[in-house]
Amino acid sequence: MWRFVLVLAVLGALWGGAAAAQETDTPVTTDKPPEKQCQPDIGCVTNLPLPxxxxxxxxxxxxxxxxxxxxxxxxxxxxxxxxxxxxxxxxxxxxxxxxxxxxxxxxxxxxxxxRTALVTLDMAEFLDAPEDKGTVIAQAELGVIARVLECSSEWCRVAIEGQRGWVRKSSIWGVKPDEIIE
Missing domain, CATH: 2.30.30.40 (SH3 Domains)
Structure with missing residues (x-):
């Protein structure tokens, strides 16, 4: 019986407090944090860039x-x-x-x-240096997946099945055009 009275007393205090707050125009506060405002181009969960x-x-x-x-x-x-x-x-x-x-x-x-990249050019050439006059050390067919090791403004160094070489960013998909990876 005393539990029932205690529950009624607690509920009455809670209900009465809410009613009093409504009558005096005092805002009712909650313990919830405010909604997180997302920024454009930033993930709300990880705070990492999007895309x-x-x-x-x-x-x-x-x-x-x-x-x-x-x-x-x-x-x-x-x-x-x-x-x-x-x-x-x-x-x-x-x-x-x-x-x-x-x-x-x-x-x-x-x-x-x-980080990986998809070869988007059939028989893309992989060079020994990040320059057009480099020596071709390998070629990859359209659709091959390569691991990205680093990228400069126009080139990425990638690895495919043990072969490492430089490829133009325009020949792969998986890095942003302006992205630098060190």
Whole structure:
């Protein structure tokens, strides 16, 4: 019986306090932090720039219509290391797209910060130095995935199956045109 009276007393105090606040026009405060204001081109969750490039961690990743497991799967990425562009963030979900613009919302655990690039030019030439008159040390077919090691303003040094060389940024997708990677 005393528990019931105590519960009624607590509820009465809470209800009475809210009613008193309404009667005196005193704002009712909550312990919730204010809504976080997002900045353009900055992710609200990670504070990292948007868009930015990452890669697919495993050999398969579901891209969903919305950020959550209840949303329909629209696309399945099936190549480990595939470069993806993050365009938005929501809690543990990242909206990504591939070279062709296909994509959706992917759980962040399926993504890696390892930078990769997709060769977009058939028989792209990889040179021993970041200059047009360098020696060709390898060629890669359209669609090959390379690991990005570093990038200057116009060139990226990449690794493909043990071969390392410099390739023009215009021959790959997975780095921004103005991005420098050291």
């Amino acid at each position: 930015r490039f990452v890669s697919l961690k495993g050999s398969e990743g579901n891209a969903r219509r919305g950020p959550g497991l209840t949303h329909r799967i629209d696309w399945v990425f099936t190549r480990a290391g595939m470069p993806l562009k993050i365009t938005a963030e929501y809690e543990n979900w990242r909206r990504v797209e591939d070279f062709e613009g296909a994509g959706g919302w992917v759980h962040y655990s399926l993504l890696s910060g390892v």
